[in-house]
Amino acid sequence: MRAGPRVAAAVLRKDLQLDLRSKDRVGHMAVFAALIVVVLSIALPSGHPAARAWIPPLIWVVFLLTSLLGLGRSFQAESEGGAVTTLVQAPCDRGWVFLGKAGANGLALLGVELWTAVLCAVLLDVRWGVALPEVLGVGLLGAIGLAAVGTLLSAMATSARFREFLLPVLLFPLVLPVLILGSRMTAEALAGAEIPGAWWGWLGLYDWVFLLIAYFVFDYVLED
Amino acid sequence: MNAIELSGVEKRFGPVRALDGISATLPAGSIILLSGPNGAGKSTLLRVLAGLTRPTRGTLRVLGVDPFGHNGAAQRGRLGYLGQETGLYGELTLRENLEFCARLHDLGSERVENLIHELGLEPVSGRRVRTLSLGYLRRAGLARARLTDPPLMLLDEPWNGLDTEASQALTDWLHSHRGPGRSALIAAHTPSAASGLFDRELRLEHGRLLGGGR
Numbered sequence: 001m002r003a004g005p006r007v008a009a010a011v012l013r014k015d016l017q018l019d020l021r022s023k024d025r026v027g028h029m030a031v032f033a034a035l036i037v038v039v040l041s042i043a044l045p046s047g048h049p050a051a052r053a054w055i056p057p058l059i060w061v062v063f064l065l066t067s068l069l070g071l072g073r074s075f076q077a078e079s080e081g082g083a084v085t086t087l088v089q090a091p092c093d094r095g096w097v098f099l100g101k102a103g104a105n106g107l108a109l110l111g112v113e114l115w116t117a118v119l120c121a122v123l124l125d126v127r128w129g130v131a132l133p134e135v136l137g138v139g140l141l142g143a144i145g146l147a148a149v150g151t152l153l154s155a156m157a158t159s160a161r162f163r164e165f166l167l168p169v170l171l172f173p174l175v176l177p178v179l180i181l182g183s184r185m186t187a188e189a190l191a192g193a194e195i196p197g198a199w200w201g202w203l204g205l206y207d208w209v210f211l212l213i214a215y216f217v218f219d220y221v222l223e224d
Numbered sequence: 225m226n227a228i229e230l231s232g233v234e235k236r237f238g239p240v241r242a243l244d245g246i247s248a249t250l251p252a253g254s255i256i257l258l259s260g261p262n263g264a265g266k267s268t269l270l271r272v273l274a275g276l277t278r279p280t281r282g283t284l285r286v287l288g289v290d291p292f293g294h295n296g297a298a299q300r301g302r303l304g305y306l307g308q309e310t311g312l313y314g315e316l317t318l319r320e321n322l323e324f325c326a327r328l329h330d331l332g333s334e335r336v337e338n339l340i341h342e343l344g345l346e347p348v349s350g351r352r353v354r355t356l357s358l359g360y361l362r363r364a365g366l367a368r369a370r371l372t373d374p375p376l377m378l379l380d381e382p383w384n385g386l387d388t389e390a391s392q393a394l395t396d397w398l399h400s401h402r403g404p405g406r407s408a409l410i411a412a413h414t415p416s417a418a419s420g421l422f423d424r425e426l427r428l429e430h431g432r433l434l435g436g437g438r
Contacts, residue, residue, distance in 0.1 A: 003297075003330070010327035017320070021316070022315050081309055081312050082307060082311050085311045086311045086324075086325060089274065089300045089301075089303070091300045094297075220278075
């Protein structure tokens with residue numbers, strides 16, 4: 001295997017190994033998502049048509065807040081033992097290191113999305129079966145976008161003094177397109193309507209652009 | 225052939241000038257002591273040479289390549305860098321850490337096992353790195369730095385935390401590492417464990433090289 005894909009695969013495998021070993025990051029995200037969905041199930045007026053209209057954007061806000069919790073700790077293992085030097089010395093463009101890290105974050109976010117979807121089905125009576133392939137597609141593209149932007153910003157914020165503050169301040173404006181498109185596409189899918197092709201295109205383009213930007217700037221981000 | 229060539233290398237951290245116009249040439253096949261008081265810029269110089277920190281100004285070539293240039297990535301496996309931290313993941317075992325590094329550099333698990341044996345790390349190879357004592361941590365970091373059998377070692381205070389036996393073993397290995405095309409630049413405060421090891425000394429003070437580096 002060529003150096004780049006080999007390094008990305010090794011980083012992805014190592015991050016999954018760390019997540020499965022400590023369970024801190026994924027566990028905290030799962031508990032946090034569950035808490036918000038439980039609060040929403042209590043706060044939203046049941047059976048009211050207006051409440052159902054609010055559910056898709058609220059689900060995406062849950063994804064966003066939960067992903068923030070996980071992304072913020074994405075480089076914690078690297079910063080604790082100076083292990084970032086091991087990644088910086090990988091024998092390939094450092095963009096491949098980014099792809100490995102973003103891949104692991106994307107899988108963690110997908111896991112949280114599936115968990116939140118199950119909670120929403122049980123507690124908020126969301127019927128995903130109406131348009132399962134569309135909803136899965138939107139969830140996948142949304143997770144890729146959040147992982148791409150979040151991994152890059154998390155790496156940038158790791159050595160900052162106010163990283164807990166800095167990450168959301170940088171992340172929220174940049175992922176607004178994911179939030180808006182994801183909410184609207186989910187709403188259309190749950191209403192049984194066809195999602196406009198342009199919306200798929202915009203979400204796909206967003207993912208592609210940020211993956212590309214992050215791949216090329218990661219070299220500088222990883223250096224001191 | 226020179227292992228390291230530096231010309232007017234400067235590194236600033238805001239208003240602080242950590243390296244101030246360093247120019248030096250270190251021939252291949254030599255073991256050089258990098259000395260100087262705390263804050264002299266030794267660690268920064270090693271990090272610049274390892275490609276971890278981009279210099280603010282100046283040019284450098286390490287093993288004939290600019291580490292920040294187009295071909296810098298391909299030669300990273302030819303540098304063995306050990307900083308003041310181990311560069312290992314605390315939640316992974318020592319063996320898992322070395323296997324991860326081996327995968328990055330496309331090396332087999334035989335190399336990992338050989339190093340574990342050579343550095344006497346068998347008793348702790350299955351333990352999570354965060355549970356290791358300082359001495360074992362330093363040895364584990366050395367194992368990571370030596371994994372690719374690099375022709376150039378960049379070591380920052382490698383004797384710190386090692387007991388007498390491990391210190392002597394490191395010195396012996398550095399002696400055996402010496403050879404045509406194999407070099408080492410070692411920052412150390414008290415290199416008493418390594419008397420007779422160094423071919424030359426470079427002394428840094430306030431980010432400047434004393435006495436010239438050529």
